Each structure stands twice: as structure tokens, then as C-alpha cells.
Amino acid sequence: MSLLSQLITRWTLSALSLLLVWLVGRPLGLGVGIKMAQTLNCYRWGTPSDRGLFEDGDVIFGGLFSLRYMPPAKDYRFTQQPDNKPCTGLQNLPLQYIYAMVFALEEINHSSTLLPGVKLGHHIHDSCALPAWALQAALSMVGGDTQSCDRPVPLIIGGSSSITAQILSRLLGPLSVPLVSYTASSPSLSDRQQYRNFFRTMASDIYQARAIAQLAIKFNWTWIGAVVANNDYGLMAVKEEIQESRVCLAFVETLQRENIVSDARRAALAIQASTAKVILIFTWYTDVMELFKQLEKLNVTDRQFLASEAWSTSSDLRQSTFSRRVASGVLGVAIRSSPLPGFETYLRNLKPSRRRNDQFLKEFWEEEFGCSPGTTTAPPFASLPPCNGTESLWAVNNVFTDTSQLRVTYNVYLAVYAAAHALHSLLSCPNVNSSPGRNITCSFRSPVKPIEQLSKVNFTTPQGEVFYFQGADITAKYDLVNWQSSPEGQVKLVLIGRVDGFDLHLTESAIQWSTGSSQVPVSVCSEACPPGTRMATRKGEPICCFDCIPCADGEISNTTGSTQCDQCPSEFWSNAEHTACVLRQLDFLSFNETLGITLTAVAVSGVTVTIAVFVVFLYYRQTPMVRANNSELSFLLLLSLKLCFLCSLVFIGRPSVWSCRFQQAAFGISFVLCVSCLQVKTIVVLAAFRSARPGAGALMKWFGPGQQRGSVCFFTSIQVIICIIWLSLSPPEPQPDLEIPGLHVTLKCAMDSVVGFSLVLGYIGLLGCTSLLLAFLGRKLPDNFNEAKLITFSMLIFCAVWVAFVPAYVSSPGKYAVAVEIFAILASSYGLLFCIFAPKCFIILLRPEKNTKKHLMARQ
Template sequence: MAQIYATLLTLCLLLYIRVQCQSNNKYKCIYQGDDDTYSFYQGGDLVLGGIFPLHSSTIPQFFSFTTKPKLIQYKFFTPRALRWMQTMIFAVREINQRQDLLPNLSLGYHIRDSGDDIPVSVKRSLLLVNGQPEKGSGQSCEDTRKQPSPVIVGEASSGVSMAVLRTLGTFQIPLVSYFASCSCLSNKREFPAFMRTMPSDLFQIKALVKLVYYFKWTWLGVIGVDTDYARFAIQLFLKESEKYNICPAYVHIYPVALTQNTVEELVKILKSSSARVILNFSVDSYLYGVLKECRRQNVTNLQWIASEAWATSKVLWDDFGDLLKGTLGFAIRRADIPHLGSYLRSVSSSVAQTSPFFTEFWEETFHCRLNGSLNTHVHEEASYNWPACNGNETLDDVYTLYSDVSQLRVSYNVYKAVYLIAHALHDMSTCDPGKGPFKNGTCGSLYQILPWQLLYYMKRTNFTTLGEEVRFDKNGDPIASYDLMNWQRESDGSLQLVRVGIYDASFKDDKDLVIDESVIMWHRGDKAPESLCSKSCLPGSRKARQKGKPVCCFDCISCAEGEISNQTDSIDCLTCSKDTWPNQSQDQCIPKTLEFLSFQEPLGIILWVFSALGACAALAVLCVFVMYRTTPVIRGNNIELSFLLLLFLCACFLIGLTFLGKPTDWLCQIRYPAFGISFTLCISCILAKTVVVLMAFRATIPGNNVMKWFGPVKQRSSVILCTCVQALICIIWLTTKPPLASYNSKFLSATIIVECSVGSEVGFWCVLGYIGFLSSLCFFLAFLARKLPDNFNEAKFITFSMLIFFAVWITFIPVYVSSSGKYMVAVHVFAILASAFGLLMCIFAPKCYVVLLKPERNDKKSMMKK
């Protein structure tokens, strides 16, 4: 709608401004507009146009079309904009005084008020580029009108700039903005004649997103006034914030003209949301009503982030300093313009009477009337009672935004815009004929400037002013550089804007934002406030998004066993390698501990103590047998096999020690064959003893000469023969697939089990099976000899020992298979010790009892009794 309105207005203005003027003066210039003659004007070889929002908020009028419309009236006067106007004038005069820049060309200026209103701005920009005849002069146009401007410095608002560009863009008239930041203006297809000294919002948005991400504010409110600037900025912010997983708790656009209902609705949203950080895209004047309602509803705990448009504005501080303390916002770089302050303060009451702009400023600053009359733009009832100015007023005695040069930011942009045009004109003036950039090598003319030629030079101009190198990209945008400003309260209650960081788009992506947190004053407390939908997931856990909610709302779930997360807010957990395991907090993988049955741990100590006791017991029994070897009880049952059996039992007890300690390849290859062979020796001896007992009683039958086959040599040979079979099995096992030490990490635990892998399962079970076969044969023969006279044989004791042996090893097999790690080894050692103790106790304890405790029974007579 605004574009249509601007186009229609353009056509009308072209009809009544562009009057037909001919050289014979037959037609006279008669200005058809209203008395719109308020401006700053100074002629020159080239007149620069300027348009600034000195006023804002037009007062609505009713157009009846039966009477002449009244002059446009406004609610607000902006002293800052007057300073911007004066800065342009100051820059033009400064350039005219220089001899190194445009020495043969004088610049002039024609500056008007845009009223921050699209129709007014379009109309007055057309007046600038067409020139304006004096009211009712009746002279020819060329004799009386102000010089047309081939270039305009303006506008402040992005929306107004767009409307002006759509009008002037047809004529390729350059518009150099000092404050319009909308990224949409970088579209050269739509706005080819636009340049600016104000960075694009695209850079501001990147800076804001990085600021929010820096303080981990992932849940914030985003609001903005209903303008092109705010809409495009919010759209860019939402798109850019997605890259950093920043979520808007709400997005609300409020109208320019706030009503009580709309402002109450907005503040209700602010109050009910859990977001404590609010980003606002607007100018200061549009924020006033929102802050007023926040105070009424006691919404005082918000951390405000200011867009560039109000990041350095001080007009809100007096009324809302308690709400805005700690505000953060990016502002364009400031500069100190030499002598500008004194130039601004040189305005006096006599000077103020020469211009309606100065008159209004003077009256509003000192609350008095010049020449006893009211300014037509002042509408408050109280102003009618102002006294007349006495002429002694001076700007040195009061504070006003007009003369405040402590934060020259937009003013500096105006200054750079004028210098941009001047340097482009200078480059044009140094063009060598025949080597120019235009058709046939021609150069642009300085005395009949074509706007499109000037635009060509402006886009290629780089210069240095006040120590800063000013450069532009292909879109006519300057390289972005911002100061991060913090609103702090001075001891006297006044506002101090403190720079607490910088953002420079020319730096690398990870170094473009620098913040000094130590100098930041927060809205509440000494630390940055939290603004989160969900608190961060600590290392050791991962985020699980809540269904139906933004990505910033999530639950924290601990990592599964064997997994870690070493960053805050990890999305996934990482699986540790097979040699590592999570620490207790599951935030890093640490090397697994090695697990094996050690001599030092309690279980290992118990086993080796019992192994030593068993070996000592076997040796003690052997000593007893040696000491009493001539007695009938000892001699009665094959003393040689008894000695061998005791020695082999001692070896079995000691074999258990090889299962303790850290396994190695050679130890694994010793333990299993040694275990198999030692027990085979024991069972072979017992088998031989059983056969001898059984055959001895068979030999008592007349004519039976069987004992000749079971003499001492044959007995030893049988033991060796049985053992050789086991040795052969072990040799085949060791040569084909021997046992080896292995590091078992397949179990989900914090340890690596160091164990002896049996290598060949067949070999292992063949060793056990052969021992079982010999034991079964021994048990069978002993069972047959159990009823022979007790005093002459050990068959009954051998039977009991074999029963215990079977019970131990039958129990061992399922427990061994179901165990792992050191407990499997412990089961194996326990089976060895238990079976060895069973053999020792069942076979030798009765004899030791008789020899040591019942010596009266250890004689031949007792042995021969039934």
C-alpha cells in the first residue's frame, strides 16, 4: 500500500513541480505546493541533498477537499536528527576548506525534514532532485529555483528509504543512507542506486546471535515494532539462530501506534514466559509505551538486548532506568569528529531565529518563545504559557542530545556519507580524457553531473577518514564493525554507555566477537542471567528432545553403560574403545583395569595358603611314612606306590600356585599340562594300588600265579604308561593350538580380564576326560575290592576318595563354564585343592591315625586279625 501511495504521489508531484519553462519566459514558474520552504540551503557548484527525520508521528488530518489542506504537524521533535543535519553541513564546509579534496569545486547542501513519514519523505526527496522555485516569484524556473541535487544523503528509516528508492531509482539518483540497516536494501536488482555507511542488518544479526550464544541464552523472547526494519531483522535472526540451536520462546510484532489492549497483550506474553532475556527490534520512541506497561504490571526482571536502532539512545533512561539497567546492544562504531562540538554549540538565539528548525529546537530546549510567537510544530498546551526568550540562553548551560558529542555514531555515518560523495567527485575530477570508464573512454562531467555516472564512482571509492579505512562490498555495504554497549548507572543516577566488547566482521568467524565480561553490569546480580527452556545436560548425559516442543526443550538422559559424553548438551553419547571404559561421571574414557587372580588379593591369598598347607600336609604324611616305613601298617599296602602318590599329591597342591598371578603365554602353556599330568600320576598310582590289592587276594587261590604280572616294576610301568597317554594328549594340544594369555574385553565392564585361553577346547576336555576315565576305572576296581578284609587293603578308602573326587569335578564343570575372569580361575584352583585334599585325607588319614595315635594296633598280630 505504501508503494502504491508513493507512486501516485510521485506522478502528482511531477505534474505540479515540473512546470513547463521555456527560454522566451512566456510561461512563468508558479509553485503549486504548500508553504513547504523549511530547509537548510547553501548553493555551490554541486548541491548535495539531505533528508533527515527531524520530526516524527504525524498528527492525523481530515481531508475534505473543500479547503486548502493545512501544514503537516507532528508530535515529536528529534534533537539528534538536528545534530545529523548540522553534521552534514559541517562536513560540507570542512571539505570546501580543504585544498587536497575537490580544490576546484565548491559543494553546497539542501537539507530537508522527512518527518519519518513515507509520503512526506518521497515528496521532499523529489523537491531535492528537481529543485524548488521561490514561492510566487513569477520568474523563470532556471532563474529562481534552488539547485537540483544529483545525490541525496538519507534516509534514516529502512522503510522510508525503500519508498524513496522506488521513486528515485528510475532516474538512477543515488541515495546514501546513514542509518537504514535492513538487509533487504542490499538487493541490487531492486535497489541499484542505494549505498550506505550503515552496516547491513545481516551483520548485526550475526553479532546478536553470537552474543546470545556466548551467554548460553538459548530461550529468549523476540519482539519488534511493525516496520520493514523489524520484520526483516526478526526473520534473519530466527534463521541465523537455528545454526546455534537458539529457540524463540515467542515472537511478537506490535503495532507502531500502541493501544492499551495491544500493549497489555504484549506485556502479558513477556510476564508469562519463562524467557528472561528479551531482544527488541525498534527505535526508542516505539518502546516507550511497552516499558510503561511493564512497570505498571511489575515486569521488572527482564534482561533487555537492544537492536542497533536504540542501543545508544538515552531518551528512555530518565523514565525507565531501573528497567533498562544492564541492557546490552550493538552500536555502530563511534568517532570523535574534531571541532564538531564547538560548531554545534555555536548556535545562539539570534542564529536560532534564522531557521524554523533552529527556532523549534531553541524553544523546546529552553521552554521559551522567540519573537513572542509560538512555533507551528509545538502542540502541547503547556507551551502556550512559555515566556519570551531573553536572548541570554546558551547551549553551554544545558544538556541536550543535539550538542552531546560523546556518542557520535549516526553522526559519524553522516560525516562518512558526505566524504564518500566528495571522494567519488574527486576521483571523477582526476579522470584523464580518453581513459575514462564510460563509452569511448569518456569521463564524467563535474558541471553537468549525471547521477548514474556519480554512482559508478561512488561504488568504487575507498578512502580513509579520521583514521578509519572506509571500504564497501559489491552490494554497497560497508564492512561491519560494532561496539557492544552496556547500559550502566552512574553514582548520580545518570546513564553511562560502556563499551564491553566488539564485533568485527572482517575477523575470522571464531574471533569476530570479543567480550570483556568483567566490566559488564547486569540487570540483577553479578552474573549473567539464565534464560533456558531446559537446563544444560552435563557431561555424562545426552539430550532427549521433548516431543512437540522446540529443540531447546529437552530432557537429560544418562549415557548407557560403556558410553560417555564429554561435552555439555551432547546430542549423542560416544562408545568407549574396547581397551577403555567410562569413569564414574561418564565424561571420559579411561584405560580399563587389568583383572586376574592375584597373589595379593584376599581370594588369592586364601588359595595359595591352602595350596601351601596341602603341600606341607602331603610332605608331613610322607615324613611319617618314611619314619614308620618298617611298621606293618605302612608296609601292608605297597609302600613304594604310597611314597609316589604322596609326592604327586604334593605336586598337585603346588600346581594350584601356577593359576595365581598375571597370566603369560609360557605360564598358560605350563599350568594346564602340569595340572593334567600331576593328577594323572596320582590317579595312576591309586589305580595301581587298587589293582594290586585286588590281585593280591586273587593270588591266594591255589594254583593262581597272577601276582607275577603285578610286581613292583610292573606297577611303576603301569603308572608311567598311563601318564604317557596324558603326556601325549598334552603334546598334541601344545603343538596344534596351545593355551595363550588373552585380554578379554568383550564383557561390558571397566576391566579387561587377563586369562588363559585354553586354545583348543578339545585338548582341554580331553585332558579332563582322560583323568575322569582313570578315576572311573579306579572307582570301579575299588568298589569290587571293598569287601575284602579291612586290615589288609585300602579299597574302601580308595572308593571314598574317588567319590569325593567325582563330586568335586562334576560340580566343577558347570560352575567353571558359568564363571568368568578370576572367579573361573578360582573355581579351577578350588577343584584342584579339594580333590587333592580328598585323596590325601581318605587314603592316608586312617593310616596316620593308627601309626600316630594307635600304635598298639600297628603290629603284625593286629594286622592278621579279622
């Protein structure tokens, strides 16, 4: 409703209220035992007395009930004065509500403690489930009886729907007439600023909507359909409760009473097309009946229905053949049931002969027994024969006489007692228990408004229940019911739990589902993601529709339906299923694996070859080939090469504190010793050829064997000093490489000081480049066997290997970085060994004729 229409409605109702006060012409006070003067000219509201149920008394309670459901046809020809024709289609259950009010009033009239000396009467009207009829009847009651102009009612029990209650409350508010509803449940009626005169014995729909949402969450129904009444009653359940929980709505279909057939057809088609297996229905039971008829035509029989209190206990629905086919196992919320001792006897003893002015009972009697009560002979043109007087309700079993589960009926009973206790305070009735044996009656002292007294009501019902209002509301109490098929083919209403406020108490084992078994139906848009995956919502779809994405490596999810994956601690890694974090396994280059065995074999082979060359050179040490190439430096070079091959083995195996320190020192010193020997050999070659020139004979004296050994020691000692400083200040330590992803974490020698390792490599590179430069300068010296050429080629290989080593080492993960370093050591060692000593061994062993001084000194 727009703001403008609301303002117009409020202005209209206020104007009607003021008009009513002007017409009545007197305040609505109460007087016990005082007959009010009748007005000669009464305004006729058009509601004859024969359309209601009346009983005179000192105080009159008004009652409004939706007894009939078929409104009369309206005449829009304007050819006669407007007159409201009666509604048709008597409903048995609302008729029970009416007699519950009468029963409660008679019970109070016979009470010696509640309102002693005061007789309560009633004016009860049928509102035909139409707000306009309810408004007309309410105006008739608050203005006095339509024919006798009797005193007005101070309070009305009625307003069966929330819309009707809102209209009546706005109308009666300016007149300070309270309205106590027994079924109006809209949360908006709890607003005391708008509805200060409104009270109800029915809990707000917020509680039953939240109870249904809790049921959906409890059974993991995240994808449900909704069919609701197109008013506050239905739309509130969808907007305020269901959508605010973790439940998604597959569809929402609304039903309008005026277009119920077409609306029910549309809703049935939506149910049939939807993947949702659980359907929430929040509307009146007559609308549900039409919906079930449409579902039966479409043969939709595999849905689980959630019922609101408006139809969950309807016996007409339960016993209908189409409901048995499409709506088995209904799970619903129902108004809390409570017994009323003596009420069944009261109902079954009702007879039209004892209540001659009771038109409601007469009409019920005619429909139930097919005869006209109160006459013994049939009047002319009578449609029904007269009753013989033997008819009795003791033989009738229908919803009117069924008192096994009194729900709304009990709400009506509570409303009457709440009004009576408010009136007890209003009339300043004394406490009977404090003055036993005395004839005590109530007295009217001051015109206290009934609204104030209702707000303070706090009493214990005859059933032992403590009752009080919290604003306009009462404490929410519901039953959880289940439709279960009996062996006789009937559908029973079974109590499976209760709702107290927002607390849900449920016996799951007692539920019979729509499948006929104890297996809970599944209604989801997407199946719950298993452990090891996470939910990823689909773009443009509700959050209940999602895809399951496997967790990334190193992340886990150990619960079903996880929204995210959790990162494992650095010492742990995810298992293959990504459901648990397991301790990471230490990995290193070992002697047992293929790569370790291969590198070990290559290193040992290098040592073996080096030893073989050493033996050959030692055996042929007196030959010109060995002597011409500075045999002492050659033996020292072979020794350093053997150390280079051997130091590669230190890198294989589990790293320890001492192995991490020793491997880098051995690597750095061995290679410096090797390169130093090559550099000195190159200098010797250059010095030898320079000394052959005139005036350069003393050059070799300054670079003799002693200086050569000293140079090697000097170059090597610098590397030794670098290693000592490095290993003393910040030595490598064995640490797992946790930054590299994977279950296997490499245990490696972590370089805490990159500077120290860089100095070791840099010094080796400096000596290598210097040796390459010197050898390059002496490559064309005139000699048949110029060793400078061999040194040049070997140093090119050496430098190429170590230049390629740097990026390969940095980019290699885990233990493969160690393998790259070992490969570089072995490759450069083999390069030096073969480039320098292979040609010499070839001549020594295979070309001995060339192993002469004459051949070696010959010019090329």
C-alpha cells in the same frame, strides 16, 4: 510479505515512477550554472515549502529525516479534498542530523578542492517516520519544487528505516536516482539486483547481530529472551544470527508500533515469567521506553539487557527514572562515534534571526525557549510571547547540542561527502592540486549516472578515515557501550570495546553488570555439566536444555560442558570421578589376600592329611588292610594326591612365564597319575575276583605288579607327551586381561592354544570316566571290604567337580577363574583322599579287630 503482495507493490511503484517521468516531461540531467526553464503548470504534490528546509544551489541534494514522530489524524469522511496535515512531536536528535547535512554541505561549499566552483543546495523534508510521507516527499523532490517547479534533485540522502528505504529504492530505481541512507540496516538491502540505486553509510545488521551473538557466547549466555520489532530489523537478528549460534531463545516477543502498549505489556510478562536472565532487545528506543515502563510496574529489576544500536545510546532512556530501576548495566552495540570539528560551534551559533526561512529551527526555538522568534511584538491570537533576542543555544544542554558522541550524525556527514565525491567525478572536476593558483571550476560533459560514480567512490574524510562502498555497504564499525551508574546518580555511556567487521574487541574489566558488580550474570537453561558427566538433551526442548549424565565406567570427560565421554585406552581406566584415565593396576591371586590365604591353608592341610595317611599306611604296611589293597599302588596314589595338593599352590602368586607353563603341566600330570592309579586299582580288583573263577587262574599272572606299574607309567606318559607338545608349540603366557572392565586388571596365564588345554582336561576326563565305569561294574563283588565301591563313589565326586568346573571357570572374572580352578583341584583331591583312604584308616586305627584276613575275605 507474500509473493503476490510483493509483485503488486513492485508493479505499483514502477507505475508511479513512469507516471512521474511523464509528468516531469524531461530527463533528470544535471547542469551547472544553467537555469532550467520553469514549467507553467506544475503538479501539486501537497507538500508546501514551509514544511521543509531549502537552500538553492547549482546542484540540489535531497534530504529525508524522521523529525517528528506523531502523525496527524486522518479524516475518512470524504467531505473535503485530501490534504496531509503536518506531523507533531519534534525530536531533537533527528534535528541534529538535519543540521549535520547542512553543515557538511556548507563545509564542501567552502572547500577549494572538492567541487570547486559548484554550490551545493538542499531540499530537506520531514518523513514523520512514515513510509507514505517519505514516498510523497521523495516524489516531490525528484519532480522539482512543488511551487517554483525548480529543477529536481539528482540524489536523496534519507530512508531512516529499512522499510522506507526499500520502498524509496524501488521507486527511485527506474529513475536512476541514488538513495543514500544513514540508518537503514536491513541485510536485504545489500541485494544489488533488487536495489541497484541504494547505498548506505550504516553497516548491515548482520554485523551487529553477530556481535551480540559473540557476546552471548563469550559470556556463556546460552539461554536468552528476545524482544524484537515486528519487521525485518528485529526478526533478522533472531532468525539469521542468534539461532544459528550456540544460543537458545527462551522466548521471542514482537513489538508493533500501532499496539505498543499491549505488546510491551505482553513482552514484560514474558520476561518476568522466563528463567532467562539476559534479554536481547532489538527495536526502536521509543518502543523500549514503553517496555521499561511495563517492567517497572511488574518490579522486574534483575535482568541484563543486550541493546541494539537503535536504543543503546538513547539519552532519554538512560536518564529516565524507570530505566534506572529496570535497566542498569545495559550492554549494547552502537554506531561508531567520530568527532566533527567545528560542528558544536555551528550548532550553538544557530539563530532563527539568521535563518528566517528555517521552519525547523523556529519550531525548535519555540519549544526550547517558550517564545516565538522573529517578532518583537506578539501578533493577535499568538500562543507564545515574542523572543527578546537574547536567547542562545550556548546555554542549552540537550541531545541537540550534545556533540560528545556523534554516531548517526556522523553517518549523515559521511553520506553528504560520499555524494559530493561522486558528483565531483560526475562533473569531471579536475584535480586542484595539479593546477595550483588557477581558477578552476567543474564542467558537465556527459550525463553519467550518479549510481555508477557512487559505486566507485574512494576518498579520505576530513577526519582521516578512508571511505568506500562495497556494493551498497560500508565496512562495519561499531562501538560496544555499557550503561554505568555514576556517584551523582546519573547513567553514563561508557565505551568498553569495538567491533570491526566480524572481529570483537572487548575490555571485560571495564564492564559494570546489572548486578552492580564485576560478576558476570548467568543465563542458562541448564547449568554446565561438570567434568565426569556429559550433556544429554531433553526430548522436545532446545539443545541448551539438557541433563547431566555421569560417564560410564572406562569413560571420562575432563572439561566442563562436555557433549560426550571419551573412552580410555585399553591400558587405562577411569578414576572414581570419571575425570581422568589412570593406569590400570595389575591384579592376581596372591598369598597376601584372604582368598589366597584360605586356599593355601586348604592345600597345605590336604598335603598334611595325605602325609599322615601315608605314614599310617607305611606303619601298618604288613596288616591285611594295607596289603589287600595293593599297597604299592596305594602309596603311589597317596604320592600323586600330595602332588595334586601341592600343584594348586603354583596357581597362587604373580604369574610368570615359567609358572604359567609349570602350573598346567603339574596339574595335568598329577591328576593323570592319580586317576591312573585308581584305574589300575580298579582293574586289579576286577582281575582278582575274575581269577577266582574256574579256568581264570592265569589272569592275575598277566596283570601282576610289573604290568600294574607299567600301566600307570603308560597312562601318565601320554599326558606328559600332550603337555610337552602343548607347551612347546603354544605355551600359556602371562597377560593382563584387558577385556574385563575395571580399574584392576587381572594378570593371568592366557591360553593361546585352547586346544592344548582342552586335550589335557579331556584326557583326565577320559581316564576318570573309564575308572568310574570299571568301578561301577565291580561295585557288587562279594567281599566284606570291596574297594570298588570306594573308587566308584570317589570318581563320582571327581567327575561332578570337574563337570561343574567348566561353566564356573568360563563365567568367573579375572583372578576368580584361577580360584575356581584351584578349588576344583582341591575339592577333587579331597574327594579322592577321603573316599578311598578314610574308611581304611578308620579300620586300621579304630577297628583293629577287623583288620584281619578272615574278616576281609568274609562274604557279605
